[in-house]
Amino acid sequence: MRRWLFAPRTGGFLVFLVLAVALPFVLPNAFFLDVAILALFNASICVGLNLLIGYAGQISLGHAGFLGIGAYASAILTGTFGWPAPLALAAGAAASGLLAFAVARPILRLRGHYLAMATLGLGVIVSIVANTERELTGGPDGMAVEPLSFAGFVVEGEAAWYWLALVLLAATVWLTINLVDSPLGRGLRAVHGSEVAARACGVDTDRYKVIAFTVSAVYASVVGSLGAHYVGFITPADAGFMRSVEYVTMVVLGGMASTFGAVVGAVILTALPQLLSSFQDYEHLVFGLILMLTMIFLPRGVVPSCAALFRRRRAP
Amino acid sequence: MNVLEVRGLSRAFGGVHAVRELSFAVAEGTVHSLIGPNGAGKTTVFNLISGIYAPSAGQVYLGGAEITDLAAHRRAALGLARTFQNLQVFANMTALENVLVGLHMRLDMGLLPQLLRSPALRGREREARAEARELMRFAGVERYADAFPASMPFGALKRLEIARAVASRPRLLLLDEPAAGLNQTETEDIDLLIRKIGDSGVTVLLVEHDMRLVMKISDRILVLDNGRKLGEGTPAEVRRDPQVIAAYLGAAALGPKAGDIHAE
Amino acid sequence: MGVEFLQFLLSGLTVGATYALVGLGFWIIHTACGVINFAQGEFVMLGGMATAAFLGLGMPLPVAIMLALAVAVVAGLLLERLAVEPTRNGSVVTLIIITIGASIFFRGLVQVVLDKDFHPLPAFSGEEPILIGGAAVMPQSLWVVGATAAVVLGLWLFFEHSLHGKAVRAAAANLLAARLCGIRVRFVLLLSFGMSALLGAIAGVLIAPISATYYEVGIMLGLKGFCAAMLGGLRSGWGPVVGGLVLGVVEAMGAGYLASAYKDAVAFVIILLVLMFMPRGLLGRGARSERV
Numbered sequence: 001m002r003r004w005l006f007a008p009r010t011g012g013f014l015v016f017l018v019l020a021v022a023l024p025f026v027l028p029n030a031f032f033l034d035v036a037i038l039a040l041f042n043a044s045i046c047v048g049l050n051l052l053i054g055y056a057g058q059i060s061l062g063h064a065g066f067l068g069i070g071a072y073a074s075a076i077l078t079g080t081f082g083w084p085a086p087l088a089l090a091a092g093a094a095a096s097g098l099l100a101f102a103v104a105r106p107i108l109r110l111r112g113h114y115l116a117m118a119t120l121g122l123g124v125i126v127s128i129v130a131n132t133e134r135e136l137t138g139g140p141d142g143m144a145v146e147p148l149s150f151a152g153f154v155v156e157g158e159a160a161w162y163w164l165a166l167v168l169l170a171a172t173v174w175l176t177i178n179l180v181d182s183p184l185g186r187g188l189r190a191v192h193g194s195e196v197a198a199r200a201c202g203v204d205t206d207r208y209k210v211i212a213f214t215v216s217a218v219y220a221s222v223v224g225s226l227g228a229h230y231v232g233f234i235t236p237a238d239a240g241f242m243r244s245v246e247y248v249t250m251v252v253l254g255g256m257a258s259t260f261g262a263v264v265g266a267v268i269l270t271a272l273p274q275l276l277s278s279f280q281d282y283e284h285l286v287f288g289l290i291l292m293l294t295m296i297f298l299p300r301g302v303v304p305s306c307a308a309l310f311r312r313r314r315a316p
Numbered sequence: 317m318n319v320l321e322v323r324g325l326s327r328a329f330g331g332v333h334a335v336r337e338l339s340f341a342v343a344e345g346t347v348h349s350l351i352g353p354n355g356a357g358k359t360t361v362f363n364l365i366s367g368i369y370a371p372s373a374g375q376v377y378l379g380g381a382e383i384t385d386l387a388a389h390r391r392a393a394l395g396l397a398r399t400f401q402n403l404q405v406f407a408n409m410t411a412l413e414n415v416l417v418g419l420h421m422r423l424d425m426g427l428l429p430q431l432l433r434s435p436a437l438r439g440r441e442r443e444a445r446a447e448a449r450e451l452m453r454f455a456g457v458e459r460y461a462d463a464f465p466a467s468m469p470f471g472a473l474k475r476l477e478i479a480r481a482v483a484s485r486p487r488l489l490l491l492d493e494p495a496a497g498l499n500q501t502e503t504e505d506i507d508l509l510i511r512k513i514g515d516s517g518v519t520v521l522l523v524e525h526d527m528r529l530v531m532k533i534s535d536r537i538l539v540l541d542n543g544r545k546l547g548e549g550t551p552a553e554v555r556r557d558p559q560v561i562a563a564y565l566g567a568a569a570l571g572p573k574a575g576d577i578h579a580e
Numbered sequence: 581m582g583v584e585f586l587q588f589l590l591s592g593l594t595v596g597a598t599y600a601l602v603g604l605g606f607w608i609i610h611t612a613c614g615v616i617n618f619a620q621g622e623f624v625m626l627g628g629m630a631t632a633a634f635l636g637l638g639m640p641l642p643v644a645i646m647l648a649l650a651v652a653v654v655a656g657l658l659l660e661r662l663a664v665e666p667t668r669n670g671s672v673v674t675l676i677i678i679t680i681g682a683s684i685f686f687r688g689l690v691q692v693v694l695d696k697d698f699h700p701l702p703a704f705s706g707e708e709p710i711l712i713g714g715a716a717v718m719p720q721s722l723w724v725v726g727a728t729a730a731v732v733l734g735l736w737l738f739f740e741h742s743l744h745g746k747a748v749r750a751a752a753a754n755l756l757a758a759r760l761c762g763i764r765v766r767f768v769l770l771l772s773f774g775m776s777a778l779l780g781a782i783a784g785v786l787i788a789p790i791s792a793t794y795y796e797v798g799i800m801l802g803l804k805g806f807c808a809a810m811l812g813g814l815r816s817g818w819g820p821v822v823g824g825l826v827l828g829v830v831e832a833m834g835a836g837y838l839a840s841a842y843k844d845a846v847a848f849v850i851i852l853l854v855l856m857f858m859p860r861g862l863l864g865r866g867a868r869s870e871r872v
Binding site: 175179181182184185186187189193196200201203257 | 367389392400433
Binding site for chain 3: 249295
């Protein structure tokens with residue numbers, strides 16, 4: 001029992017759950033709860049993205065594009081065409097998955113800057129389409145999204161959304177932790193470590209990369225749909241290049257190849273701009289500075305660096 | 317019976333012929349060495365056999381079945397394993413996890429049980445970890461099980477790669493310069509390890525520069541020069557072959573006369 | 581066809597020339613140290629915005645331009661020394677993120693120090709269109725194309741015939757060997773960032789009279805310059821030049837004949853197709869096989 005409690009997998013997960021469940025009871029008002037909900041959604045996206053970036057070692061600078069596909073699919077299909085929300089969400093996820101799957105094989109043959117450019121282009125194209133198809137998307141001004149409802153039940157109020165977002169994140173974290181430590185997860189990490197060696201060990205690296213890319217795209221799309229329902233409004237900027245960069249930054253700040261790192265990174269970078277909102281104009285300045293300083297001084301990210309420090313202190 | 321057969325294998329890079337019209341066979345249960353001067357094309361031959369490069373011409377057969385056009389991971393599934401001249405360990409995983417990747421093909425299962433960490437998966441993982449530990453003991457690196465490669469000495473990393481390669485229970489193991497960069501004692505340990513692997517029934521194809529090691533453990537030796545086969549035979553035969561001596565061991569070793577012959 | 585086609589071609593070449601300049605900036609840094617500098621677009625923005633700011637202080641245009649170019653170069657040197665140098669041995673992802681961080685930082689800085697407004701710069705020599713074969717060309721377009729040609733010629737002379745240029749190429753080919761030959765690699769890196777900041781800023785100053793400058797102008801221009809560099813390939817300096825011009829012309833034609841709303845998407849669709857089907861770029865020769 002003790003070993004089970006203190007293993008990084010289960011122990012970390014319990015700490016996370018306790019903190020997250022206690023949070024709504026200590027937050028002073030709805031504004032903070034709103035920030036917390038956004039942080040949970042972003043954390044979910046980052047945990048999925050981390051599978052691709054941190055574990056499989058493939059950068060994506062276009063992930064907001066998939067988020068945008070999910071968000072717009074939900075907005076348009078429920079609002080304009082009156083589809084039930086779950087069906088719209090599934091349609092968006094299917095569209096994202098198909099797109100990701102179709103481009104994954106040729107794109108993921110690329111490495112480094114070439115992969116960065118290709119994924120970036122993919123994301124930018126999505127946001128340009130959202131900007132241009134005014135009749136469908138409302139163009140640059142964005143469009144309103146109906147509240148989330150299914151079978152006559154409507155998710156309303158900050159509290160309900162908090163628990164929904166938390167259940168989603170907790171499930172994501174749990175499944176990801178399992179996956180990373182499974183044969184499939186080791187195959188993914190081997191792709192990062194050395195692609196030729198992975199192939200020589202019988203890992204179908206192309207297939208694994210396609211799986212990681214497609215799964216994280218579908219996942220971003222699902223969270224994009226839910227987030228759009230929660231916020232009630234979307235604009236092309238939500239699918240844009242800068243948003244993609246923000247997600248990558250959250251992953252990197254928290255710590256690549258660390259599931260809890262992705263959560264921590266998402267929480268910090270979602271909360272920070274809100275808390276700095278009185279310094280609105282300085283937001284970019286601070287954001288850029290954090291990005292550079294993290295990479296220079298904590299290149300492995302906050303959580304792995306702290307974990308290393310902790311281990312060193314315990315074992316002198 | 318031949319585990320590996322290579323027929324008329326060629327590969328050119330740009331205008332340079334790295335491997336030309338190479339044919340040879342490796343008999344089951346033997347240790348077969350591939351030697352030759354730097355740039356002779358030894359590693360290219362390995363990359364062609366293991367599917368990292370596609371040949372310009374020729375065929376490769378593993379256990380009688382043609383594998384020339386198969387992807388690298390499919391060849392691994394048919395019983396081919398290899399190590400690398402410049403280490404290719406997974407730096408982002410512990411040593412034990414490195415070996416577990418070697419067991420990958422026997423562990424892979426559907427997505428759902430892996431996501432949910434099903435009891436069946438947990439049982440297989442437990443067995444796999446025990447087996448990986450056993451393999452690390454076999455390779456003499458069991459004390460690094462939970463270490464990351466960055467904190468392991470070079471010699472141990474070389475052995476870790478061998479443990480990872482053996483983990484897939486290959487029919488044919490390609491070892492690319494396992495002793496390169498090792499000191500005398502470490503080389504002797506590698507020698508023992510390769511013998512142990514050979515004794516366990518795995519056929520070994522070896523690229524190595526350390527002649528003492530090669531002469532000691534090889535059943536047969538193939539000499540490459542400029543991508544062509546220069547000679548082939550038992551260590552004793554190769555040692556006597558004047559062409560081999562001239563090209564590889566150096567003309568100087570035979571005195572000025574032999575050098576003149578070679579120059580012509 | 582005729583006049584309309586010529587009109588699209590000329591405006592495409594003008595914009596393409598700025599893409600080429602930005603792309604060359606990517607190429608120089610990539611050649612010197614293998615880094616793709618995602619802050620390249622911010623040098624374009626700095627060039628335009630600083631010129632506008634100095635003009636606002638009442639300086640004459642040539643002085644304002646010179647000072648603005650100097651500001652961008654200093655920014656480039658600081659970026660190299662303070663952010664890139666300490667992480668030289670980091671992974672590609674690390675360096676991508678650092679330079680992205682720098683670009684956000686530069687945007688934030690300009691937004692705070694200057695403002696978020698659009699600033700049109702005055703054209704260098706009037707707004708009277710010149711007629712070429714029936715197509716109207718703004719004098720500023722000639723400035724853009726002419727200055728780009730001069731820069732390309734200067735770069736060619738520098739890299740082919742000057743000692744410093746050869747040092748950069750040597751460092752690109754083999755860092756250790758270059759060091760052994762007594763080339764100061766740190767100086768080469770600094771030089772490459774300074775030069776590429778200068779190129780970006782020149783592009784920014786040239787294009788600002790045509791399409792006003794503002795603090796976010798560098799995002800799209802930087803990405804398009806990156807597209808240009810990838811399109812032509814990063815193997816030689818001609819890659820970004822050819823890539824930039826091709827991109828500019830295709831974009832203008834696409835906007836003119838197909839759908840102007842999707843003008844910005846053209847570059848990204850092209851680059852996706854190129855990366856998927858000919859990953860070494862238009863001028864790339866053969867695929868480089870991985871070394872094991």
